[in-house]
Amino acid sequence: MTEFSLPPIQTTARDDAVLKALAGFVMREKLEPGERLPTERILAERLKVSRNTVREALTRWEGLGLVERRQGSGTYLKAAVSLDMLHMPLTLAGGNDFTGLMRTLEIRRALEAEAAALCAVRADEDDLAEIERKLDIMEEEFLNRAGMSSEEDWEFHQAIYRACGNPLFEQIIAAMHELFHRFWEHPLGVRDFGHASFPYHRTMFNCIAAHDPEGARAEALKLIATVEDDLKRGAANLKLSDRK
Amino acid sequence: MTEFSLPPIQTTARDDAVLKALAGFVMREKLEPGERLPTERILAERLKVSRNTVREALTRWEGLGLVERRQGSGTYLKAAVSLDMLHMPLTLAGGNDFTGLMRTLEIRRALEAEAAALCAVRADEDDLAEIERKLDIMEEEFLNRAGMSSEEDWEFHQAIYRACGNPLFEQIIAAMHELFHRFWEHPLGVRDFGHASFPYHRTMFNCIAAHDPEGARAEALKLIATVEDDLKRGAANLKLSDRK
DNA sequence: GTGCAGAAATTGGTTGGACCATTGAACCAC
DNA sequence: GTGGTTCAATGGTCCAACCAATTTCTGCAC
Structure with missing residues (x-):
């Protein structure tokens, strides 16, 4: 185990101080996404706080x-974490129905078009x-399985967001995408969704x-439009099968 | 390797369960923002989990x-909390520098244009x-004080987001707006910012x-473009005055 | 009765120690 | 190699205290 340069914490506001120290540590050690950081027990010992405090701090970062x-x-x-990062936690109420999905899609349309243009x-x-590589993989999957693979499709889009030079696009759309997938678990009855x-x-x-x-931008808008159509088609199916 | 759709099973998810139960409680009791919720000790007892687990859950909500x-x-x-809310935590690395502000503006440009079109x-x-009322107020303030009033300007834009039929626009842009103002009361020392x-x-x-x-959409883009110009101008000023 | 200072109860914050559940590596038998 | 087994490391949970800030109650002076 290497020597960590983690000086003990001073006084009140423990868990915030823990996060500050941890952020500093990550920057000094130049840790990148994917890498493992010290165990809770080690952090607790080095920072001279209890493991519970470390856990509450990490829970915040996890959230x-x-x-x-x-x-x-x-x-x-x-x-990536840094000492001067800012947090903008958004909580959107009521995204679990058809209306909510259409609303997220409107946001995604705006951002997707802008990201593609940028x-x-x-x-x-x-x-x-890199983008073409993902595209090739996606197209091959499509031909082999005769249908859209949501996983490879998503990889392709992510590659675009990453290349647009603004990480906020990926962050926001990723959150929308997660919501979308909660619905694909129970598909709307549309077999070839996204086809x-x-x-x-x-x-x-x-x-x-x-x-x-x-x-x-224009092609991105066309792409989203087909998804919106699929969604409306699925909602219509749902409405029919819902009649008791 | 064939493609299975097997989501990982979940055995332990204590704190998530706590939050779900708590969200249900808040909805049943119709608790509104500002009201106090049960103490940690009570929650731990009622939910039959340790207080520690309750605290980790609440730490997430606090974050x-x-x-x-x-x-x-x-x-x-x-x-307001509900069972079906979606969390979208955005982290902006180096948010108080020029790059960070430009990134939020790029998001805002995409959303502002779409919102105006919708x-x-x-x-x-x-x-x-309602929108014209806010516009009149803003214009009067502008003429009286010979400069943009960020407060009235913001009211005008909010009225548009509200009328676009999708509350997500207002929520996301409001978060950006708050971030924008948190560190730049008078952005970058430009006197007539937004003029x-x-x-x-x-x-x-x-x-x-x-x-x-x-x-x-076109006018919205022009509007944002002027703000971007102001920002660039301010950044240039800052760079000059930074030389020691 | 009123007002206020101090005691007491309440509540979130922290600690230390214990044990459980999962993971991953090392090892072993086949 | 393949497939188990063991075992140490690590995050997850629990308990029982105690600390620190806040609120509430109490009782005295007036």
């Missing part, structure tokens, strides 16, 4: 999505290569690769 | 801004009257009132 705990394994960094302007060769969106992935990528922001 | 704890007094509801489609007569955006408020409203979504 903010900065960290992931795996029992029996350890606590892992999930996002990406067309800013993506460099490496970004484009119609398939061709627009390639056309959108072509616009991005050609550094054509307005074209990319 | 999300749903609840406020006051030592010696109690734990108080800070926002509003042009959906706003009824009452909505339009150039003034005329576009009226032109944007005219497009909305004429139910012209694309026009409204």
